[in-house]
Amino acid sequence: MADRINLLDLNRKSMAGFFADLGEKPFRATQILKWIHQAGVTDIDEMSNLSKALRLKLKDTVAIKTPEIKQEQISKDGTRKWLLDVGNGNRVETVYIPEENRGTLCVSSQVGCPLDCKFCSTGKQGFSKNLSVGEIIGQVMMANQQIGWNSNNGRQPVTNVVMMGMGEPMMNFENVVAAMDIMMEDFAYGLSRRRITLSTSGIVPMIDKLKEVSPVSLAISLHAPNDVIRDQIMPINKTYPLNTLLDACRRFTDVKESHNHITFEYVMLKGVNDSEENARELVKRLQGIPSKINLIPFNPFPDSGYLCSSRNAIERFKTVLIDAGLITVTRKTRGDDIDAACGQLAGDVISKAARHRKEISVKGSQGEAA
Numbered sequence: 001m002a003d004r005i006n007l008l009d010l011n012r013k014s015m016a017g018f019f020a021d022l023g024e025k026p027f028r029a030t031q032i033l034k035w036i037h038q039a040g041v042t043d044i045d046e047m048s049n050l051s052k053a054l055r056l057k058l059k060d061t062v063a064i065k066t067p068e069i070k071q072e073q074i075s076k077d078g079t080r081k082w083l084l085d086v087g088n089g090n091r092v093e094t095v096y097i098p099e100e101n102r103g104t105l106c107v108s109s110q111v112g113c114p115l116d117c118k119f120c121s122t123g124k125q126g127f128s129k130n131l132s133v134g135e136i137i138g139q140v141m142m143a144n145q146q147i148g149w150n151s152n153n154g155r156q157p158v159t160n161v162v163m164m165g166m167g168e169p170m171m172n173f174e175n176v177v178a179a180m181d182i183m184m185e186d187f188a189y190g191l192s193r194r195r196i197t198l199s200t201s202g203i204v205p206m207i208d209k210l211k212e213v214s215p216v217s218l219a220i221s222l223h224a225p226n227d228v229i230r231d232q233i234m235p236i237n238k239t240y241p242l243n244t245l246l247d248a249c250r251r252f253t254d255v256k257e258s259h260n261h262i263t264f265e266y267v268m269l270k271g272v273n274d275s276e277e278n279a280r281e282l283v284k285r286l287q288g289i290p291s292k293i294n295l296i297p298f299n300p301f302p303d304s305g306y307l308c309s310s311r312n313a314i315e316r317f318k319t320v321l322i323d324a325g326l327i328t329v330t331r332k333t334r335g336d337d338i339d340a341a342c343g344q345l346a347g348d349v350i351s352k353a354a355r356h357r358k359e360i361s362v363k364g365s366q367g368e369a370a
């Protein structure tokens with residue numbers, strides 16, 4: 001059972017390959033994608049347009065496995081957060097943010113995160129594993145099912161996806177790209193590339209790769225106007241410093257018309273990166289890159305050691321950017337009463353170090369018993 005193929009792991013291309021190997025016609029791939037992702041069917045017996053022989057064959061060889069929901073929380077502002085079991089005690093969180101004309105799903109890509117940004121609760125937890133394609137797209141499937149498709153217009157509640165949950169999506173590149181393919185696939189969720197955003201802390205080679213293989217929108221977690229501040233709060237900056245990162249951003253917006261701007265995220269940390277001088281420096285650094293800027297009020301978590309900038313400081317910072325002609329918005333904090341805001345997602349991360357310690361202690365106690 002363990003090594004069965006999970007059909008949720010397959011995008012259209014790999015699904016077509018899978019059916020070709022079975023000696024089946026390519027249209028089987030689109031039939032199955034529709035059953036799973038549009039009808040939400042996970043029981044092969046219910047797939048009535050497949051022949052009985054094919055259904056039997058599939059039942060012998062595949063699984064359709066979605067992550068199991070362990071907990072749901074609903075905020076007073078309507079934001080919903082789910083805790084999902086992804087095996088071996090690991091749990092990730094997914095957040096749904098309803099707005100008037102859209103529903104945005106914040107999707108996780110890893111259990112924990114190896115990059116250890118100092119202001120991020122996920123980073124503080126260490127890293128356990130990459131999510132599979134099925135565990136990533138399973139979050140979209142689960143959210144649509146939980147909220148229920150809109151009976152007035154037949155539309156799915158998830159209209160936008162942001163890869164801004166737990167983890168660094170660029171460090172789980174292949175799986176994230178395949179899952180985003182399924183999000184855009186007409187026979188699955190049919191979301192336009194503009195409605196899918198991948199957010200990265202700046203893994204430069206992967207920005208170049210993304211540009212080649214996927215048309216989705218890109219957000220960069222910039223958070224600082226210079227290397228001195230960025231080195232302090234984002235260790236990844238030592239590997240890919242600001243100049244290198246911003247050059248990659250220039251290349252990204254250069255190449256294809258579909259990549260016509262980049263969103264820069266900037267977390268507002270009191271006394272760290274929030275002065276008007278920092279704002280002026282940021283303006284200079286972003287020259288020549290078609291940019292939109294999201295200022296994110298810092299969301300606190302226990303022992304973070306940081307405070308959010310005052311409302312006045314955020315306004316002053318924003319005014320400098322707007323006066324320089326940069327499109328700038330301050331992101332509204334949603335779901336803070338259920339710890340669902342940016343950077344607060346925690347889940348349960350059974351880190352490699354913790355697992356190692358557990359294994360040693362189990363071995364130790366076995367030794368004692370023997």
Ligand code: SAH
Nearest residue numbers: 120164167168199200201221298299342343
């Ligand atoms: N790893 C990716 C995506 C996940 S984080 C990345 O870093 O881009 C999503 C966004 O939330 C990032 O911009 C991140 O920097 C920001 N963030 C992290 N911790 C935060 C906090 N405590 N308050 C506000 N934003 C935070």
Ligand code: SF4
Nearest residue numbers: 113116117120123201
């Ligand atoms: Fe990882 Fe993003 Fe958090 Fe940094 S901000 S630790 S890259 S999840």
